[in-house]
Amino acid sequence: MTTPAPTPPAPETETESVLRHRPFTLFWGARVASTLANQMQIVAVGWQVYQLTHSAFDLGMVGLVQFLPALVLALVVGHVADRYDRRKIARICLFIEGLAAAALAIGSYHGWLTKEVIFAIVFVIGATRAFESPTVQALVPGLVPPRLLPRAIAWSASATQTAVIIGPALGGFIYVLGPSAVYASSSTLFLMASLLVALIRIESVLPRREPATVKSVLAGIAFIRSRPAILGAISLDLFAVLLGGATALLPIYAHDILSTGPLGLGLLRSAPAVGALSMAIFLARRPLSRKVGRSMFTAVAIFGLATVVFALSRSFALSLAALVVLGASDMISVVVRSSFVQLETPDHMRGRVSAVNSVFIGTSNQLGEFESGVTAAWLGPVHAVVLGGVGTIVVVLLWIRLFPTLFKLDRLADPHAQAAANPEPSSAGAAKAG
Template identity: 40%
Template sequence: MQKNDPYAALRFREFNIFLIMRFAMVFAWSMQFVVIEWEVYSITKDPLSLGIIGLMEVIPAVSLALFAGHIVDQNEKKGLLIKCLLAFSVISFGLFLLTWPEVVSNWSSDLILYSIYFLVFLGGFIRAFLGPTIFSLFALIVPKKIYPNAATWSSSVWQMGVVLGPALAGFAINWIGVHWSLCLVFAFSLIALISLSFISKKPILNPKIGENVFKSLKEGIKFVYSTKVILGAITLDMIAVLFGGAVALLPVFAQDILHVGSEGFGILRASPAVGALLIMFTSAYFPLNKNAGMKLLAAIFGFGICIIVFGLSSWFWISVVALFLSGVTDGISMIIRQTILQLKTPDHMRGRVASVNSMFVGSSNELGAFESGLTAKLMGTVRAVVFGGVMTLITVLMTGTFFPKLRKLDLRKDIEEHEKK
């Protein structure tokens, strides 16, 4: 195998299946979140309601995150992931029914709204297990020496799903309506489930099966805290996503500020996807491992600038370009952060480390949606987005100052060590 083979990970059959499964899952989840955002805002016309959606999901996700990591480390990964995907499919079907006029024709708007919130809340429990399980399964599918290349492809596919899902959601709402858009979400959840069936069961590598749960959780938290590179990377990304969550307010921009309707909403949502696709293809050929720390800081700083420009723009196409560049910078930071986590985390602790990561980063999207909705309610939509971008810039400067190991991080030595194993 060539040292710089950009397709090294893709030469493993199960990894390709894993990518299909991960894309379908992330695509479905992201598309569903956006369709529900549109429906809820159409019902309430209140930006705070968009924040409540995120809050409903993040409360159970954060509350269970550490315990979920312990359970993932103690159990076989494929079986656990099957249960997660089955539960998500049930929730997707429930949301499909809630937007079917023949089913809810006699329901009040409040009852429909609260039912949507309830299903999103249940989804938060699944979210707590989903991220750590996928992260742990990934490490059992490919050899350690190609983790960096596999992390690039996996992160890129995740990024594609997380932006293409919302992009298609915007267009689908315009083309086929909310109800049938959610039917499409349900279909992709089934694709993920079927794909997973072609991956074999993997061994449990944890030497401490049956370990006391609180001792296990303490060990996971201690590892993350003592590994400053991991702590700095996930802290940086959490704050950036938390305050840079302008996309949560896109329904407001599309309907009330830029006045471009559902079709323009789809274009706005698609813009980060194009940026993410660009990064997916280029990063496989031009790895981001050299001076990775500085590249991570620069990418998130650029992300903050893009958010500020988007917030201040009253021209549709300037907003589109700003979101495109936010997709580029966000894609770079995601690939670097995932590579750091895969290289620095021991096999027997992947579930717990991924759970801590999900508390910091995975749930910050929903917390960011709540923060954006709340600040938009208090200070206005445009000021809320600009405030978020400014806070992102401040966070990058502070992280670069207080985490010098992250600033000086170069992943080439870690990669060479894994290639020797």
Template identity: 45%
Template sequence: MSDTPLAFFRRHPDYARYFIGMVPIQIAVQIESITVAWQVYHIARETRSIEESAFMVGMVGLCQFLPLFVLTLYAGTLADRISRKAIVIWSLVAEALGVAGLMAIALQETPSLMPIFVISGLFGAARAFLSPAASAMVPMLVSRTDMPRAISLSTTVWMVAILGGPFLGGLLIDQSIAAAYGIATVFFVFGIASLALVRARTTPERQGGNPLTQLREGLSYVWGNKVVFGAISLDLFAVLLGGATALLPAFATDILQVGSMGNALLRMGPALGGLAMSTWLAFHPIKNKAGVKMFLGVAAFGLATIVFGLSTNLWLSVAALAVLGAGDMISVNVRQTLIQIVTPDHMRGRVSAVSGLFISGSNELGEFETGVVSRFIGPVMAAVTGGIGTLMVTGIWAWAFPALRRADRLDHD
């Protein structure tokens, strides 16, 4: 068995600073996310139907996706030209200001939806720069042989945040939506301060050519490498169809009728399974048949989405979401490790940008797609048909990308 996380941090002190900074930041993102969805749904529910209110929550995803779509590829090129640490910090400053703005809106007597949508667009723009820079920064903080472990630990942070953030967010929402945003702002400030202490060089070697040429090189690399392209496109279409995040306020309020804390429990469901799986993978990394295990994880994601859509019991719904999170974590671990290992350092920013664009498309655009489908067939059938779509995508991709299916070990070139 590999060394303990503490020993790993001692060998890589800058990664430890990065890790410590990302814990409160990821928690803050989860608090902000659950609070925005809850607030938007209930503002809309005052004058609209269940289906229309779920659609308005989906609009948050669209507002975040549009700037991501426009800026992410340029952001990836930038991450291959200047300090990745600087990009990460300034992106997080923008997010912190956005959350502070949401707090000000929540303090209004009759808050409206439009300012929330505008700030959601700011989040999308900030994350367009944050995602490729943060992903490409990690390999500069650890050795190549320690990359799978670093990715597992980073993913564990994400899972802890998804578990703790919604629970804390649910408690705060019960007291005050403005308080939830205020605490999230404080967490952002603490995380930014820790990341500022990273001393390692995070500026990649200067590459020749103009940014447009470099962008074209990054796209060509992703398209030509079928393992990388297959992995990130599988995530895009599987989660685009199977994502049920936008439906959680509707299920908690009108289907399961469990209130804001029930909504927090549902939001924590994927993290329960994901955290258990990421912890297991941190100590027992995938050693063989990585491609097959990735496809099985995505298939489990789809099946669990169907069960969640059909469930009328809170605990069965949470259990289904936990299985969903565990399956997704297997896919995330394999995909991120494959991409970081096979991609040259001078191209990691651009490749991470393309990967981030696909992931953002599956998350933010997936929330919008789910909201649109829910508008016409209701949240239950939107979840069920989405899960079926994910299973279909898994089968098609397993056939269309044999190189990805045959990917074996993650500790070899």
């Protein structure tokens, strides 16, 4: 009697492979912890500044003092990310953010925290995050094999969106105990994230430290300008977010148009993140494999269409649904764009390219809110949001004509395959005509 051969174990799926890469798992945990900490801190700082000043202008200043260092340091931080160990940079940045949150906690507890001190500490946080953001973006490709990068980016985005949903509510809940409790919790999470990054072990060669010249500092901008498809991908996101900034006017919609209260406003604010999280998880399990360029353009067009539907809706349920679709379509664009840019950029350039990309993203978010406010003041909120949504669709049509290589992009490139043929990756190499 023969013994039946044992059934071979089922092959490990690519999704499981991503999650079982210990460096990426540690990175994912660090992203959850740091984003939670940041979201909780944003709630506490905003509420505390308003309690101290009762000034909407000062609330706007909180965002400005965080954005300015990111804008001023953009070229410097990218160069640093390409010259030094990115894990160390991320670890140090998270540690400093933990210390800054601890300073806010101590100042709140002892009662010496003034508006000016908060702005100074928030400025330090903004400068630190200016270094952290592009470094973290450039770090991801080194944590997983190239073929798994789109899944890794999707899982990383899911971590961020989960924290965006949970963080503000958790911060508001803890604020009942006082602002110092929120800041202390944020400090603990930042330090935990720093420890998780410190535990990441990957085989990597330190980047060649080229001299810090004007040419090397500006190399990120020069590289993007020399790659039309990369420029098209980054600028498409810039103009889509800049024009389609419906979320900036949510308080007006909640109060004056949909006639709902603070709870309704909270649901409206969470809806885009819910859609983005759902899509991020879906793409992590079933990544786009063909016609990724068309998928990105289609997603941005749907983003604009969902913006128009939200603008014209008078139903709370329909408005929620439109915001969920808006968030989901935006996530498709984010995953495709991020994967494409990272795969098409040589490792020694990723810090500088990511720094420029971070400025584009930050500029679109900040200026998008400003544009929405100004347009709403001129035309009214409904016309302003409709105009933004239609403008986004127009940009999509225009970008298809300006960047046909990006639109025809079929598959995301394999950098190893490219390196065998050409050590300098080319955007056009990943596209197929027709």
